[in-house]
Amino acid sequence: MMRALKKSINHIVLMGYLLIILFPFLFVVFSSFKLNNSEIALSPFGLPEHFVWDNYVTAWVNAKINVYFLNSLYIAVLSSCITILIGAMMSFAVTRMRFGKISLLLFQLILLGMLIPNTSLMLPIYLLMQKMNVLNTHLALIIPYVANAIPFTVIIMAQFMKSIPSEIEEAAVVDGLSVGGIFAKMVLPLTIPAIVTVFIVNFLGNWNEFLLSNYFISNDELRTLPTGMVQFRDAYQSNYAQMSAGIVYSVVPVMVIYAVLQKKIIEGVTAGSVKG
Amino acid sequence: MTGGAPFHFLTRRFTIFLEDGADTVMNKAMRNPYIYALFVIPALVLFVMFFIYPLINAVYYSLTNWNGVSDHLKFWGIKNYTKALTDETFWNAVKNNGYFILFSCFIQVPIIVISSLMIANVKRFKSLYKTAVFMPTVMSTAVIGILWGFIYNYDVGLFNKILGFFGAEAIDWLGDPKFAMLSILITNGWQWTGFYIIMVLAAILSIPKDLDEAAEIDGATGYQRAMKITMPLIMPVVSVVIMLSIAGAMKAADIIIVMTKGGPAGSTDVMATYMIKYAITNFKYGYGNAISVIIFVFTMILTVLYQVLIARRSERIEY
Numbered sequence: 239m240m241r242a243l244k245k246s247i248n249h250i251v252l253m254g255y256l257l258i259i260l261f262p263f264l265f266v267v268f269s270s271f272k273l274n275n276s277e278i279a280l281s282p283f284g285l286p287e288h289f290v291w292d293n294y295v296t297a298w299v300n301a302k303i304n305v306y307f308l309n310s311l312y313i314a315v316l317s318s319c320i321t322i323l324i325g326a327m328m329s330f331a332v333t334r335m336r337f338g339k340i341s342l343l344l345f346q347l348i349l350l351g352m353l354i355p356n357t358s359l360m361l362p363i364y365l366l367m368q369k370m371n372v373l374n375t376h377l378a379l380i381i382p383y384v385a386n387a388i389p390f391t392v393i394i395m396a397q398f399m400k401s402i403p404s405e406i407e408e409a410a411v412v413d414g415l416s417v418g419g420i421f422a423k424m425v426l427p428l429t430i431p432a433i434v435t436v437f438i439v440n441f442l443g444n445w446n447e448f449l450l451s452n453y454f455i456s457n458d459e460l461r462t463l464p465t466g467m468v469q470f471r472d473a474y475q476s477n478y479a480q481m482s483a484g485i486v487y488s489v490v491p492v493m494v495i496y497a498v499l500q501k502k503i504i505e506g507v508t509a510g511s512v513k514g
Numbered sequence: 515m516t517g518g519a520p521f522h523f524l525t526r527r528f529t530i531f532l533e534d535g536a537d538t539v540m541n542k543a544m545r546n547p548y549i550y551a552l553f554v555i556p557a558l559v560l561f562v563m564f565f566i567y568p569l570i571n572a573v574y575y576s577l578t579n580w581n582g583v584s585d586h587l588k589f590w591g592i593k594n595y596t597k598a599l600t601d602e603t604f605w606n607a608v609k610n611n612g613y614f615i616l617f618s619c620f621i622q623v624p625i626i627v628i629s630s631l632m633i634a635n636v637k638r639f640k641s642l643y644k645t646a647v648f649m650p651t652v653m654s655t656a657v658i659g660i661l662w663g664f665i666y667n668y669d670v671g672l673f674n675k676i677l678g679f680f681g682a683e684a685i686d687w688l689g690d691p692k693f694a695m696l697s698i699l700i701t702n703g704w705q706w707t708g709f710y711i712i713m714v715l716a717a718i719l720s721i722p723k724d725l726d727e728a729a730e731i732d733g734a735t736g737y738q739r740a741m742k743i744t745m746p747l748i749m750p751v752v753s754v755v756i757m758l759s760i761a762g763a764m765k766a767a768d769i770i771i772v773m774t775k776g777g778p779a780g781s782t783d784v785m786a787t788y789m790i791k792y793a794i795t796n797f798k799y800g801y802g803n804a805i806s807v808i809i810f811v812f813t814m815i816l817t818v819l820y821q822v823l824i825a826r827r828s829e830r831i832e833y
Contacts, residue, residue, distance in 0.1 A: 464656035
Protein backbone atom coordinates (compact mmCIF):
# COMPACT_ATOMS: atom_id res chain seq x y z
CA MET A 239 0.00 0.00 0.00
CA MET A 240 2.70 2.48 1.03
CA ARG A 241 4.77 1.44 -1.92
CA ALA A 242 1.97 1.94 -4.40
CA LEU A 243 1.25 5.35 -2.91
CA LYS A 244 4.90 6.30 -3.10
CA LYS A 245 5.02 5.30 -6.73
CA SER A 246 1.95 7.20 -7.70
CA ILE A 247 2.72 10.37 -5.77
CA ASN A 248 4.84 11.66 -8.66
CA HIS A 249 1.97 11.09 -11.02
CA ILE A 250 -0.52 12.77 -8.72
CA VAL A 251 1.62 15.90 -8.42
CA LEU A 252 2.43 15.98 -12.12
CA MET A 253 -1.21 15.50 -13.08
CA GLY A 254 -1.96 18.48 -10.85
CA TYR A 255 0.61 20.50 -12.77
CA LEU A 256 -0.92 19.30 -16.04
CA LEU A 257 -4.33 20.45 -14.87
CA ILE A 258 -2.97 23.92 -14.05
CA ILE A 259 -1.54 24.17 -17.56
CA LEU A 260 -4.57 22.82 -19.39
CA PHE A 261 -7.43 24.23 -17.35
CA PRO A 262 -7.16 27.81 -18.61
CA PHE A 263 -7.45 26.49 -22.15
CA LEU A 264 -10.46 24.36 -21.32
CA PHE A 265 -12.08 27.30 -19.56
CA VAL A 266 -11.65 29.43 -22.67
CA VAL A 267 -12.85 26.71 -25.03
CA PHE A 268 -15.99 26.08 -22.93
CA SER A 269 -16.64 29.80 -22.61
CA SER A 270 -16.33 30.26 -26.35
CA PHE A 271 -19.38 28.09 -26.91
CA LYS A 272 -21.54 29.74 -24.28
CA LEU A 273 -24.45 32.01 -25.04
CA ASN A 274 -23.40 35.11 -23.10
CA ASN A 275 -21.63 36.47 -20.05
CA SER A 276 -24.28 35.32 -17.62
CA GLU A 277 -23.99 31.71 -18.75
CA ILE A 278 -20.21 31.90 -18.22
CA ALA A 279 -20.76 33.46 -14.81
CA LEU A 280 -23.36 30.92 -13.75
CA SER A 281 -21.50 27.76 -14.68
CA PRO A 282 -17.85 28.62 -15.19
CA PHE A 283 -16.67 25.02 -15.02
CA GLY A 284 -19.48 23.33 -16.85
CA LEU A 285 -19.95 22.44 -20.46
CA PRO A 286 -22.11 24.89 -22.39
CA GLU A 287 -25.81 24.09 -22.51
CA HIS A 288 -25.96 24.47 -26.25
CA PHE A 289 -22.94 24.85 -28.43
CA VAL A 290 -23.15 28.38 -29.74
CA TRP A 291 -21.07 28.37 -32.93
CA ASP A 292 -22.19 31.88 -33.64
CA ASN A 293 -19.40 33.25 -31.41
CA TYR A 294 -16.88 31.85 -33.84
CA VAL A 295 -18.57 33.46 -36.82
CA THR A 296 -18.80 36.91 -35.22
CA ALA A 297 -15.29 36.68 -33.75
CA TRP A 298 -13.86 35.81 -37.17
CA VAL A 299 -15.48 38.90 -38.66
CA ASN A 300 -14.99 41.31 -35.76
CA ALA A 301 -11.48 40.25 -34.83
CA LYS A 302 -10.38 40.19 -38.49
CA ILE A 303 -8.52 37.00 -37.69
CA ASN A 304 -7.87 36.22 -41.36
CA VAL A 305 -6.17 39.60 -41.92
CA TYR A 306 -3.98 39.42 -38.81
CA PHE A 307 -3.23 35.76 -39.36
CA LEU A 308 -1.97 36.30 -42.90
CA ASN A 309 0.05 39.36 -41.85
CA SER A 310 1.71 37.40 -39.05
CA LEU A 311 2.36 34.40 -41.24
CA TYR A 312 3.98 36.28 -44.06
CA ILE A 313 6.03 38.59 -41.83
CA ALA A 314 7.26 35.71 -39.66
CA VAL A 315 8.14 33.41 -42.58
CA LEU A 316 9.77 36.09 -44.70
CA SER A 317 11.85 37.51 -41.82
CA SER A 318 12.99 34.06 -40.72
CA CYS A 319 14.04 33.13 -44.26
CA ILE A 320 16.00 36.34 -44.84
CA THR A 321 17.72 35.94 -41.45
CA ILE A 322 18.72 32.41 -42.34
CA LEU A 323 20.12 33.42 -45.73
CA ILE A 324 22.11 36.36 -44.36
CA GLY A 325 23.15 34.45 -41.24
CA ALA A 326 24.22 31.39 -43.25
CA MET A 327 26.37 33.54 -45.54
CA MET A 328 28.13 35.11 -42.58
CA SER A 329 28.54 31.77 -40.80
CA PHE A 330 29.99 30.24 -43.96
CA ALA A 331 32.47 33.07 -44.37
CA VAL A 332 33.68 33.04 -40.76
CA THR A 333 33.95 29.25 -40.42
CA ARG A 334 34.90 27.97 -43.89
CA MET A 335 36.84 30.77 -45.58
CA ARG A 336 40.46 31.36 -44.70
CA PHE A 337 40.42 34.63 -42.84
CA GLY A 338 41.23 33.33 -39.38
CA LYS A 339 41.82 36.48 -37.35
CA ILE A 340 39.18 38.70 -38.95
CA SER A 341 36.65 35.90 -38.69
CA LEU A 342 37.30 35.40 -35.00
CA LEU A 343 36.92 39.11 -34.38
CA LEU A 344 33.67 39.34 -36.36
CA PHE A 345 32.24 36.29 -34.62
CA GLN A 346 32.97 37.76 -31.21
CA LEU A 347 31.38 41.03 -32.22
CA ILE A 348 28.21 39.17 -33.17
CA LEU A 349 28.33 37.22 -29.88
CA LEU A 350 28.20 40.57 -28.10
CA GLY A 351 24.74 41.03 -29.60
CA MET A 352 23.41 38.24 -27.41
CA LEU A 353 24.25 40.31 -24.34
CA ILE A 354 22.41 43.43 -25.44
CA PRO A 355 18.84 43.44 -24.09
CA ASN A 356 16.88 44.41 -27.18
CA THR A 357 13.76 45.85 -25.54
CA SER A 358 15.91 48.58 -24.08
CA LEU A 359 16.96 49.58 -27.61
CA MET A 360 13.40 50.00 -28.79
CA LEU A 361 13.49 53.80 -28.83
CA PRO A 362 16.54 54.27 -31.07
CA ILE A 363 15.19 51.56 -33.38
CA TYR A 364 11.90 53.43 -33.57
CA LEU A 365 13.83 56.53 -34.58
CA LEU A 366 15.80 54.54 -37.15
CA MET A 367 12.60 53.22 -38.70
CA GLN A 368 11.28 56.77 -38.78
CA LYS A 369 14.40 57.96 -40.61
CA MET A 370 14.12 55.10 -43.10
CA ASN A 371 10.55 56.20 -43.62
CA VAL A 372 9.07 52.74 -43.11
CA LEU A 373 7.07 53.29 -39.91
CA ASN A 374 3.56 51.92 -40.22
CA THR A 375 4.53 49.53 -42.99
CA HIS A 376 5.43 45.87 -42.66
CA LEU A 377 9.06 46.72 -43.37
CA ALA A 378 9.18 48.40 -39.94
CA LEU A 379 8.76 44.91 -38.49
CA ILE A 380 10.56 42.76 -41.05
CA ILE A 381 13.88 44.65 -40.94
CA PRO A 382 14.19 44.65 -37.11
CA TYR A 383 13.03 41.02 -36.91
CA VAL A 384 15.71 39.99 -39.41
CA ALA A 385 18.38 41.99 -37.60
CA ASN A 386 17.44 40.94 -34.07
CA ALA A 387 17.68 37.25 -34.94
CA ILE A 388 21.12 37.48 -36.54
CA PRO A 389 23.32 36.87 -33.46
CA PHE A 390 21.45 33.72 -32.47
CA THR A 391 21.31 32.46 -36.07
CA VAL A 392 25.01 33.01 -36.70
CA ILE A 393 26.02 31.33 -33.43
CA ILE A 394 24.00 28.17 -34.07
CA MET A 395 24.86 27.92 -37.76
CA ALA A 396 28.56 28.71 -37.36
CA GLN A 397 28.83 26.05 -34.70
CA PHE A 398 27.24 23.53 -37.02
CA MET A 399 29.26 24.50 -40.10
CA LYS A 400 32.51 24.23 -38.17
CA SER A 401 31.85 20.51 -37.67
CA ILE A 402 31.61 19.76 -41.41
CA PRO A 403 34.90 18.10 -42.52
CA SER A 404 36.96 20.26 -44.84
CA GLU A 405 37.58 17.38 -47.30
CA ILE A 406 34.19 18.14 -48.76
CA GLU A 407 35.29 21.54 -49.94
CA GLU A 408 38.58 20.21 -51.22
CA ALA A 409 36.72 17.72 -53.35
CA ALA A 410 34.36 20.44 -54.50
CA VAL A 411 37.20 22.75 -55.49
CA VAL A 412 38.92 19.98 -57.43
CA ASP A 413 35.60 19.39 -59.18
CA GLY A 414 35.65 23.04 -60.16
CA LEU A 415 32.95 24.54 -57.95
CA SER A 416 33.24 28.24 -57.11
CA VAL A 417 32.93 29.58 -53.55
CA GLY A 418 29.30 30.41 -54.19
CA GLY A 419 28.80 26.89 -55.47
CA ILE A 420 30.42 25.37 -52.40
CA PHE A 421 28.17 27.46 -50.21
CA ALA A 422 24.93 26.80 -52.04
CA LYS A 423 25.45 23.24 -53.27
CA MET A 424 27.61 21.66 -50.59
CA VAL A 425 27.62 23.42 -47.23
CA LEU A 426 24.03 24.69 -47.13
CA PRO A 427 22.40 21.28 -47.79
CA LEU A 428 24.57 19.76 -45.07
CA THR A 429 23.46 22.48 -42.63
CA ILE A 430 19.75 21.68 -42.94
CA PRO A 431 19.36 20.34 -39.35
CA ALA A 432 20.68 23.63 -38.00
CA ILE A 433 18.54 25.59 -40.45
CA VAL A 434 15.41 23.80 -39.23
CA THR A 435 16.25 24.61 -35.59
CA VAL A 436 16.99 28.23 -36.34
CA PHE A 437 13.90 28.61 -38.49
CA ILE A 438 11.60 27.28 -35.78
CA VAL A 439 13.05 29.51 -33.07
CA ASN A 440 13.04 32.62 -35.26
CA PHE A 441 9.59 31.91 -36.62
CA LEU A 442 8.09 31.50 -33.15
CA GLY A 443 9.85 34.62 -31.92
CA ASN A 444 8.54 36.69 -34.82
CA TRP A 445 5.08 35.15 -34.71
CA ASN A 446 4.69 36.03 -31.04
CA GLU A 447 6.48 39.39 -31.04
CA PHE A 448 4.38 42.12 -29.47
CA LEU A 449 6.29 45.27 -28.50
CA LEU A 450 7.58 46.45 -31.87
CA SER A 451 4.38 45.42 -33.59
CA ASN A 452 2.38 47.39 -31.03
CA TYR A 453 4.33 50.64 -31.36
CA PHE A 454 5.59 50.58 -34.96
CA ILE A 455 2.27 49.75 -36.66
CA SER A 456 -0.82 51.88 -36.17
CA ASN A 457 -2.82 50.93 -39.26
CA ASP A 458 -5.32 48.26 -38.26
CA GLU A 459 -5.09 46.37 -41.56
CA LEU A 460 -1.36 45.89 -41.04
CA ARG A 461 -1.46 44.51 -37.49
CA THR A 462 -0.08 41.11 -36.60
CA LEU A 463 -2.01 38.49 -34.64
CA PRO A 464 -0.76 39.40 -31.11
CA THR A 465 -1.45 43.12 -31.45
CA GLY A 466 -4.62 42.49 -33.41
CA MET A 467 -5.91 40.28 -30.64
CA VAL A 468 -5.19 42.92 -27.99
CA GLN A 469 -6.99 45.46 -30.15
CA PHE A 470 -9.94 43.08 -30.48
CA ARG A 471 -10.08 42.54 -26.73
CA ASP A 472 -10.06 46.27 -26.06
CA ALA A 473 -12.90 46.79 -28.54
CA TYR A 474 -15.18 43.93 -27.44
CA GLN A 475 -14.12 43.75 -23.81
CA SER A 476 -17.56 42.99 -22.42
CA ASN A 477 -18.45 40.08 -24.70
CA TYR A 478 -16.46 37.27 -23.11
CA ALA A 479 -17.88 34.45 -25.19
CA GLN A 480 -16.83 36.14 -28.41
CA MET A 481 -13.45 37.05 -26.95
CA SER A 482 -12.89 33.41 -26.01
CA ALA A 483 -13.62 32.37 -29.57
CA GLY A 484 -11.02 34.89 -30.72
CA ILE A 485 -8.48 33.45 -28.29
CA VAL A 486 -9.20 29.94 -29.58
CA TYR A 487 -8.58 31.09 -33.15
CA SER A 488 -5.22 32.53 -32.29
CA VAL A 489 -4.13 29.60 -30.13
CA VAL A 490 -5.14 26.69 -32.34
CA PRO A 491 -2.70 27.20 -35.23
CA VAL A 492 0.26 27.33 -32.82
CA MET A 493 -1.05 24.24 -31.00
CA VAL A 494 -1.31 22.31 -34.27
CA ILE A 495 2.21 23.27 -35.32
CA TYR A 496 3.43 22.40 -31.85
CA ALA A 497 1.71 19.00 -31.91
CA VAL A 498 3.37 18.13 -35.21
CA LEU A 499 6.85 19.53 -34.60
CA GLN A 500 7.08 19.37 -30.81
CA LYS A 501 10.30 17.41 -30.61
CA LYS A 502 12.14 19.74 -32.96
CA ILE A 503 10.60 22.80 -31.30
CA ILE A 504 11.59 21.77 -27.77
CA GLU A 505 15.08 20.94 -28.97
CA GLY A 506 15.48 24.19 -30.84
CA VAL A 507 14.12 26.57 -28.25
CA THR A 508 16.17 25.10 -25.41
CA ALA A 509 19.33 24.92 -27.54
CA GLY A 510 18.86 28.55 -28.45
CA SER A 511 18.57 29.76 -24.89
CA VAL A 512 21.47 27.75 -23.50
CA LYS A 513 23.81 28.98 -26.18
CA GLY A 514 22.60 32.51 -25.58
CA MET B 515 49.93 -3.27 -43.47
CA THR B 516 53.36 -4.68 -44.25
CA GLY B 517 52.15 -5.76 -47.67
CA GLY B 518 51.48 -2.23 -48.63
CA ALA B 519 54.76 -0.94 -47.32
CA PRO B 520 56.66 -0.65 -50.61
CA PHE B 521 53.92 1.52 -52.03
CA HIS B 522 53.49 3.51 -48.90
CA PHE B 523 56.13 5.97 -49.96
CA LEU B 524 54.45 6.49 -53.29
CA THR B 525 50.92 6.92 -52.01
CA ARG B 526 52.14 9.35 -49.47
CA ARG B 527 53.86 11.42 -52.09
CA PHE B 528 50.71 11.32 -54.12
CA THR B 529 48.43 12.48 -51.35
CA ILE B 530 50.80 15.22 -50.38
CA PHE B 531 50.83 16.37 -53.95
CA LEU B 532 47.08 16.22 -54.14
CA GLU B 533 46.63 18.12 -50.90
CA ASP B 534 49.09 20.72 -52.04
CA GLY B 535 47.34 21.07 -55.36
CA ALA B 536 43.92 21.27 -53.79
CA ASP B 537 45.22 23.62 -51.18
CA THR B 538 46.45 26.20 -53.64
CA VAL B 539 43.15 26.12 -55.52
CA MET B 540 41.31 26.15 -52.18
CA ASN B 541 43.37 29.03 -50.93
CA LYS B 542 42.70 31.04 -54.00
CA ALA B 543 38.97 30.50 -53.83
CA MET B 544 38.54 30.54 -50.07
CA ARG B 545 40.84 33.51 -49.55
CA ASN B 546 39.13 35.80 -52.02
CA PRO B 547 38.55 38.96 -49.97
CA TYR B 548 35.82 40.28 -52.25
CA ILE B 549 33.71 37.17 -51.87
CA TYR B 550 34.40 37.20 -48.13
CA ALA B 551 33.18 40.77 -47.89
CA LEU B 552 30.12 39.95 -49.97
CA PHE B 553 29.19 37.16 -47.57
CA VAL B 554 29.86 39.06 -44.36
CA ILE B 555 28.60 42.55 -45.12
CA PRO B 556 24.79 42.04 -45.10
CA ALA B 557 24.82 40.55 -41.61
CA LEU B 558 27.35 43.09 -40.34
CA VAL B 559 25.46 46.09 -41.70
CA LEU B 560 22.25 44.94 -40.01
CA PHE B 561 24.12 44.16 -36.81
CA VAL B 562 25.71 47.59 -36.66
CA MET B 563 22.40 49.28 -37.54
CA PHE B 564 20.34 47.46 -34.94
CA PHE B 565 22.76 46.78 -32.10
CA ILE B 566 25.77 49.10 -32.14
CA TYR B 567 24.17 52.25 -33.54
CA PRO B 568 21.10 52.15 -31.23
CA LEU B 569 23.36 51.67 -28.24
CA ILE B 570 25.46 54.72 -29.13
CA ASN B 571 22.33 56.62 -30.08
CA ALA B 572 20.70 55.83 -26.73
CA VAL B 573 23.75 57.02 -24.77
CA TYR B 574 23.99 60.18 -26.88
CA TYR B 575 20.36 61.25 -26.56
CA SER B 576 20.23 60.29 -22.89
CA LEU B 577 22.44 63.33 -22.30
CA THR B 578 20.01 65.70 -23.99
CA ASN B 579 16.57 67.13 -23.44
CA TRP B 580 15.34 66.12 -26.93
CA ASN B 581 11.63 65.32 -27.21
CA GLY B 582 11.96 63.05 -30.23
CA VAL B 583 10.34 65.39 -32.74
CA SER B 584 11.50 69.01 -32.67
CA ASP B 585 14.80 70.55 -33.80
CA HIS B 586 15.35 71.89 -30.33
CA LEU B 587 18.10 69.89 -28.66
CA LYS B 588 20.16 70.86 -25.66
CA PHE B 589 22.89 68.94 -23.91
CA TRP B 590 22.39 68.83 -20.22
CA GLY B 591 24.81 66.15 -19.12
CA ILE B 592 23.65 63.60 -16.61
CA LYS B 593 20.52 65.52 -15.66
CA ASN B 594 18.24 62.77 -17.04
CA TYR B 595 20.07 60.19 -14.96
CA THR B 596 19.89 62.13 -11.73
CA LYS B 597 16.22 62.80 -12.42
CA ALA B 598 15.51 59.09 -12.93
CA LEU B 599 17.53 57.94 -9.95
CA THR B 600 15.76 60.39 -7.65
CA ASP B 601 12.28 59.64 -9.03
CA GLU B 602 10.22 57.55 -6.66
CA THR B 603 8.03 56.10 -9.41
CA PHE B 604 11.15 54.90 -11.21
CA TRP B 605 12.34 53.08 -8.10
CA ASN B 606 8.88 51.60 -7.80
CA ALA B 607 9.38 50.18 -11.31
CA VAL B 608 12.81 48.85 -10.31
CA LYS B 609 11.19 47.20 -7.31
CA ASN B 610 8.74 45.45 -9.59
CA ASN B 611 11.60 44.12 -11.74
CA GLY B 612 13.03 42.89 -8.45
CA TYR B 613 9.78 41.05 -7.70
CA PHE B 614 10.11 39.29 -11.04
CA ILE B 615 13.59 38.10 -10.07
CA LEU B 616 12.61 37.08 -6.53
CA PHE B 617 9.53 35.24 -7.77
CA SER B 618 11.54 33.22 -10.26
CA CYS B 619 14.39 32.43 -7.87
CA PHE B 620 12.36 31.47 -4.81
CA ILE B 621 9.10 30.17 -6.25
CA GLN B 622 9.74 29.07 -9.81
CA VAL B 623 13.17 27.49 -9.35
CA PRO B 624 12.07 25.06 -6.59
CA ILE B 625 9.01 24.11 -8.65
CA ILE B 626 11.21 23.65 -11.71
CA VAL B 627 13.72 21.41 -9.94
CA ILE B 628 11.10 19.28 -8.16
CA SER B 629 8.97 18.85 -11.27
CA SER B 630 11.95 17.90 -13.43
CA LEU B 631 13.08 15.34 -10.86
CA MET B 632 9.58 13.90 -10.83
CA ILE B 633 9.27 13.73 -14.62
CA ALA B 634 12.70 12.12 -14.82
CA ASN B 635 11.61 9.44 -12.35
CA VAL B 636 8.31 8.39 -13.88
CA LYS B 637 8.16 5.84 -16.66
CA ARG B 638 4.63 6.23 -17.94
CA PHE B 639 3.33 9.47 -19.47
CA LYS B 640 6.82 10.96 -19.55
CA SER B 641 6.40 12.44 -23.01
CA LEU B 642 2.87 13.61 -22.20
CA TYR B 643 4.20 15.61 -19.25
CA LYS B 644 7.00 17.04 -21.36
CA THR B 645 4.66 18.11 -24.14
CA ALA B 646 2.13 19.66 -21.78
CA VAL B 647 4.47 21.62 -19.53
CA PHE B 648 6.28 23.11 -22.51
CA MET B 649 3.15 24.17 -24.37
CA PRO B 650 2.68 27.68 -22.89
CA THR B 651 6.21 28.54 -24.04
CA VAL B 652 5.27 28.45 -27.73
CA MET B 653 2.28 30.74 -27.29
CA SER B 654 2.39 34.47 -27.68
CA THR B 655 2.68 36.47 -24.48
CA ALA B 656 -0.04 38.80 -25.77
CA VAL B 657 -2.56 36.00 -26.15
CA ILE B 658 -1.58 34.54 -22.77
CA GLY B 659 -2.09 37.99 -21.26
CA ILE B 660 -5.57 38.20 -22.76
CA LEU B 661 -6.43 34.67 -21.65
CA TRP B 662 -5.32 35.29 -18.09
CA GLY B 663 -6.99 38.66 -18.02
CA PHE B 664 -10.18 36.72 -18.58
CA ILE B 665 -9.32 34.26 -15.81
CA TYR B 666 -8.69 37.19 -13.44
CA ASN B 667 -11.88 38.95 -14.47
CA TYR B 668 -13.87 40.26 -11.51
CA ASP B 669 -17.34 39.14 -12.64
CA VAL B 670 -16.90 36.01 -14.71
CA GLY B 671 -13.26 35.01 -14.15
CA LEU B 672 -12.23 31.56 -13.05
CA PHE B 673 -10.36 32.67 -9.93
CA ASN B 674 -13.24 34.57 -8.42
CA LYS B 675 -15.55 31.66 -9.22
CA ILE B 676 -13.21 29.35 -7.30
CA LEU B 677 -13.09 31.83 -4.42
CA GLY B 678 -16.86 32.07 -4.51
CA PHE B 679 -17.11 28.28 -4.39
CA PHE B 680 -15.27 28.34 -1.07
CA GLY B 681 -17.38 31.23 0.12
CA ALA B 682 -14.56 33.76 0.00
CA GLU B 683 -14.95 37.32 -1.16
CA ALA B 684 -14.16 38.16 -4.79
CA ILE B 685 -10.89 39.94 -5.50
CA ASP B 686 -10.27 42.51 -8.21
CA TRP B 687 -7.06 40.76 -9.25
CA LEU B 688 -5.76 43.17 -11.86
CA GLY B 689 -7.54 46.26 -10.52
CA ASP B 690 -6.31 46.17 -6.94
CA PRO B 691 -2.75 47.50 -6.45
CA LYS B 692 -2.22 44.88 -3.74
CA PHE B 693 -2.85 41.96 -6.09
CA ALA B 694 -2.04 43.26 -9.59
CA MET B 695 1.69 42.55 -9.48
CA LEU B 696 1.19 39.11 -7.98
CA SER B 697 -1.34 38.30 -10.69
CA ILE B 698 1.14 39.22 -13.40
CA LEU B 699 3.91 37.20 -11.74
CA ILE B 700 1.67 34.14 -11.62
CA THR B 701 0.83 34.47 -15.30
CA ASN B 702 4.47 34.97 -16.21
CA GLY B 703 5.42 31.95 -14.12
CA TRP B 704 2.69 29.90 -15.76
CA GLN B 705 4.12 30.73 -19.17
CA TRP B 706 7.82 30.10 -18.52
CA THR B 707 8.15 27.44 -15.80
CA GLY B 708 7.63 24.60 -18.29
CA PHE B 709 10.35 25.90 -20.54
CA TYR B 710 12.89 25.76 -17.72
CA ILE B 711 11.62 22.34 -16.59
CA ILE B 712 12.50 20.97 -20.01
CA MET B 713 16.00 22.46 -19.76
CA VAL B 714 16.65 20.98 -16.32
CA LEU B 715 15.04 17.69 -17.33
CA ALA B 716 17.43 17.38 -20.27
CA ALA B 717 20.33 17.83 -17.86
CA ILE B 718 18.98 15.18 -15.48
CA LEU B 719 18.45 12.69 -18.29
CA SER B 720 21.99 13.17 -19.54
CA ILE B 721 23.49 11.97 -16.23
CA PRO B 722 24.84 8.43 -16.74
CA LYS B 723 22.47 5.81 -15.29
CA ASP B 724 25.23 3.80 -13.58
CA LEU B 725 25.90 6.62 -11.09
CA ASP B 726 22.38 6.37 -9.77
CA GLU B 727 22.35 2.58 -9.88
CA ALA B 728 25.61 2.34 -7.95
CA ALA B 729 24.18 4.56 -5.23
CA GLU B 730 21.03 2.48 -5.13
CA ILE B 731 23.07 -0.70 -4.62
CA ASP B 732 24.91 1.07 -1.82
CA GLY B 733 21.53 1.56 -0.18
CA ALA B 734 20.84 5.24 -0.86
CA THR B 735 17.17 6.20 -0.76
CA GLY B 736 15.49 8.01 -3.60
CA TYR B 737 15.64 11.28 -1.66
CA GLN B 738 19.33 10.82 -0.86
CA ARG B 739 20.13 10.06 -4.48
CA ALA B 740 18.29 13.17 -5.63
CA MET B 741 20.06 15.40 -3.11
CA LYS B 742 23.56 13.91 -3.24
CA ILE B 743 23.90 12.84 -6.86
CA THR B 744 21.42 14.53 -9.15
CA MET B 745 21.32 17.97 -7.53
CA PRO B 746 25.06 18.69 -7.60
CA LEU B 747 25.22 17.52 -11.21
CA ILE B 748 22.42 19.78 -12.39
CA MET B 749 23.59 22.88 -10.52
CA PRO B 750 25.25 24.39 -13.64
CA VAL B 751 21.92 24.19 -15.50
CA VAL B 752 19.99 25.62 -12.57
CA SER B 753 22.51 28.43 -12.65
CA VAL B 754 21.74 29.02 -16.33
CA VAL B 755 18.02 29.02 -15.49
CA ILE B 756 18.56 31.73 -12.88
CA MET B 757 20.65 33.79 -15.29
CA LEU B 758 17.97 33.54 -17.97
CA SER B 759 15.29 34.46 -15.42
CA ILE B 760 17.22 37.57 -14.44
CA ALA B 761 17.67 38.56 -18.09
CA GLY B 762 13.98 37.89 -18.73
CA ALA B 763 12.94 39.87 -15.65
CA MET B 764 14.88 42.91 -16.82
CA LYS B 765 13.28 42.74 -20.27
CA ALA B 766 9.70 42.11 -19.12
CA ALA B 767 7.27 44.52 -20.73
CA ASP B 768 4.79 42.95 -23.12
CA ILE B 769 2.89 40.94 -20.51
CA ILE B 770 2.43 44.09 -18.43
CA ILE B 771 1.32 46.23 -21.35
CA VAL B 772 -1.26 43.62 -22.35
CA MET B 773 -2.59 42.91 -18.86
CA THR B 774 -2.52 46.17 -16.90
CA LYS B 775 -0.64 48.82 -18.95
CA GLY B 776 1.37 49.45 -15.78
CA GLY B 777 -1.69 50.28 -13.71
CA PRO B 778 -3.49 50.56 -11.40
CA ALA B 779 -1.72 53.79 -10.46
CA GLY B 780 1.67 52.58 -11.69
CA SER B 781 1.66 49.64 -9.29
CA THR B 782 2.74 47.16 -12.00
CA ASP B 783 5.14 49.39 -13.94
CA VAL B 784 8.56 47.90 -14.63
CA MET B 785 11.57 49.75 -15.99
CA ALA B 786 10.76 48.94 -19.62
CA THR B 787 7.14 50.10 -19.41
CA TYR B 788 8.24 53.21 -17.51
CA MET B 789 10.67 53.93 -20.34
CA ILE B 790 7.99 53.47 -23.01
CA LYS B 791 5.58 55.68 -21.08
CA TYR B 792 8.01 58.57 -20.96
CA ALA B 793 9.53 58.27 -24.41
CA ILE B 794 6.53 57.52 -26.58
CA THR B 795 3.52 58.74 -24.66
CA ASN B 796 5.06 61.79 -23.01
CA PHE B 797 7.56 62.80 -25.73
CA LYS B 798 10.58 62.68 -23.47
CA TYR B 799 12.93 60.89 -25.80
CA GLY B 800 16.11 61.90 -24.01
CA TYR B 801 14.76 60.83 -20.65
CA GLY B 802 13.47 57.53 -22.06
CA ASN B 803 16.91 56.78 -23.45
CA ALA B 804 18.50 57.46 -20.08
CA ILE B 805 16.18 54.75 -18.72
CA SER B 806 17.24 52.30 -21.43
CA VAL B 807 20.89 52.89 -20.60
CA ILE B 808 20.09 52.32 -16.92
CA ILE B 809 18.30 49.03 -17.79
CA PHE B 810 21.35 47.99 -19.76
CA VAL B 811 23.75 48.86 -16.95
CA PHE B 812 21.59 47.19 -14.26
CA THR B 813 21.38 44.00 -16.33
CA MET B 814 25.15 43.95 -16.75
CA ILE B 815 25.75 44.57 -13.03
CA LEU B 816 23.35 41.79 -12.01
CA THR B 817 24.85 39.34 -14.49
CA VAL B 818 28.39 40.03 -13.38
CA LEU B 819 27.46 39.98 -9.67
CA TYR B 820 25.69 36.67 -10.07
CA GLN B 821 28.59 35.17 -11.98
CA VAL B 822 31.18 36.34 -9.46
CA LEU B 823 29.28 35.71 -6.23
CA ILE B 824 27.30 32.56 -6.90
CA ALA B 825 27.94 30.80 -10.19
CA ARG B 826 31.71 30.61 -9.68
CA ARG B 827 31.35 28.96 -6.30
CA SER B 828 29.32 26.03 -7.51
CA GLU B 829 32.09 24.07 -9.16
CA ARG B 830 31.43 21.96 -12.20
CA ILE B 831 31.63 18.22 -11.67
CA GLU B 832 32.91 16.01 -14.46
CA TYR B 833 31.69 12.52 -15.03
